[in-house]
Amino acid sequence: MPTRSSFMKRFLPILLFISLAILGGCAGPQLTSGQVSAPYTHLSEELEVGKILHLPTGRDFTEQELYAYLGTQQVIYVGESHDSVNDHEVQLKIIAALNERFPGKIAVGMEMLRRPFQEDADSWVAGEMDEKEFVRTFSKSWGRYEYYKDILAYARDNKIPLLAMNRAKSQMGHGKMKKMVEEAKEGESEMKIPAEMAEAVEKMKEPPKPYEPELSEDDPYYEEYIGAFFKGHGDGKPEIARMFIKSQMLWDETMAEMGAKYLDEHPDKKLIVLAGGNHVRYSFGIPRRLFRRHPAPYAIVSPWVVEYPEEKKAQLMDVDVPELPLRVADFAWGVGYEDLEEGRILLGxxxxxxxxxxxxxxxxxxxxxxxxxxxxxxxxxxxxxxxxxxxxxxxxxxxxxxxxxxxxxxxxxxxxxxxxxxxxxxxxxxxxxxx
Missing domain, CATH: 2.30.42.10 (PDZ domain)
Known part of the structure; x- marks a missing residue:
């Protein structure tokens, strides 16, 4: 609920989103990563609202051409900035188009649904849970339901399975993690890691248990890209950056494992994965890790903010995104930025x-x-x-x-x-x- 601080001007430093949700979908990287390694196009110059570019060739696609192409893939990743209304409209368009072409043959996997809430997601789709109870569940799993309301309603109305892909929330709160980093930035000679975090870090070194995904840590581009979002935080202490990179990796591996398991059990289905942009861009987040487990053809669609309101620009992260010799996505879909904050009713x-x-x-x-x-x-x-x-x-x-x-x-x-x-x-x- 709103507090005095929530009525102040909103800033988006990485430390306020220590849960890594900001890595998954913050709007900042979409504006700062204009130098994309696509052979024939430069997104900051070529893309406009409503335009869909096939990045390997630079060819414009109509929506219908895009849907036809995506229909040839078994896994379709659609990235997002979590608070971008237009990103979610793109996602819903793709879900609806593929459902019309392949009725009864698609499922939607969501970063926003955590594994412990799979039964609730099933009950929602089956019509056994009313909206208020599902919103209560969704709020515990993720946060603002309003951004996903239309997508979730469409899934329920069309009986499209929802796959809870994300891992359970950490038992360590955001406040403790933020405090730990702030103490390190204040010049402590040694970083003070709380006992529960130290234990978690040690567990990362152990072989994965049956319920934990196997980690693949052999991708230098992944570490360079994800690490860029932590540069300048934690007083440059590598152990802090490493901790966050590994946490992000654990998210990606968990979602990849859940997606692969679903496809193994439902080989006739197409899986549409909705996740923050940084979980799917360049393929090295979820896509590569899912493909390692279940090698099936896939495509990545990245809604790309090309118009941003002047009054919102102060919220953007200042991130020096590295240029990588990789393609950021298969398709970029130009969108304008719009959130739901202006219409939000707050009593104060x-x-x-x-x-x-x-x-x-x-x-x-x-x-x-x-x-x-x-x-x-x-x-x-x-x-x-x-x-x-x-x-x-x-x-x-x-x-x-x-x-x-x-x-x-x-x-x-x-x-x-x-x-x-x-x-x-x-x-x-x-x-x-x-x-």
Whole structure:
């Protein structure tokens, strides 16, 4: 839920996304890696919104030509920047087109679904789980459901299997990892690694257990490319960079193993893999590792941001992406950048679950926000929104995700033992300012 800090200008340093999600799909690399090793084209000059380029030849493709080509492959990788609406539109177009051509013969593998949630994904596709419960599951597995809502709804409506490809979340929180790196940057003579991380690093040196994927560490281009995103962090300490590279590798190997296993068990299926761009670009992430296990023809489509709003450019990572003697993808599809932040309804409160009374406790209120204008105060407990009971924080965030800017609602609260109804306006926030 929003806090004061979440209303401040958003920055995207790599350390804030220590989970490696930023490596998978940050928009920055799409703008900084214009020098692509395709024989006949230079993406920064040749690509425009809506244009599809076949990178091995530089030939323009229509959408229908692309779909026909992809239909000849068993595995289709479609990269993404996780917060790019247009990237997800490209993904949905490809899924729908291939489903029309090969009904009942495709599956969608997702980085955003972690292995422990496979049963939930199956229940969703089978129509046995309502949207609210699935959003709760998805939020635990990944985060913002809204970016994937149309894709997941299409899979459910067309009974397309969803494959949970990603490994379970690390037991070590982002905060601890970030603190470790910051301490190293402050000039400590020796990097202080918490016991749980030290144990994890040691386990990486051991032979893989039956439930862990085998790691292939013989790709210098992979290390050079992924390592570029950590350059300048951790005070240049190689052990930190190595730790993150190996973590990224473990993600890629896990997703590759899950994809290969699925294809071994379903040889008549085509698998469309949705993953952050850096998991599929240059083939050395998931594609090469899946091919090692299941050698089947594949193609990579990379949605490529060629138009970026001026006001968003300050968010981009400053990464010196190395030039590699590899092709970044088979196809680049030009898109403009658009996220969902502008239309996001935020009340402007810090919140937590409340047990007595049951509901959502208000820990703080942002000045001039919708909550402040409604008269919410620290210590209030929210119990319903527009008649829908609020038993926990998730209930509030889910209900707000369905509201439209400009509307109004009623918050039922408990304050000092008294029940009150407060009218509240549904507004978006721009750097903490109510709109």
């Amino acid at each position: 409160i810090q919140i937590a679950d409340s047990e007595d009374p049951a509901g959502v406790a208000v820990l703080g209120v942002v000045d001039d926000s919708a909550a402040a204008k409604a008269g919410l105060q620290e210590g209030d407990v929210l119990t319903s929104l527009d008649g829908v009971p609020l038993k926990e924080v998730f209930d509030l965030t889910f209900e707000l995700s369905k509201k439209e800017a400009g509307g109004d609602g009623i918050l039922k609260i408990i304050r000092d033992g008294e029940e009150l109804d407060l009218p509240v306006g549904y507004r978006t926030l721009d750097h903490g300012k109510d709109k």
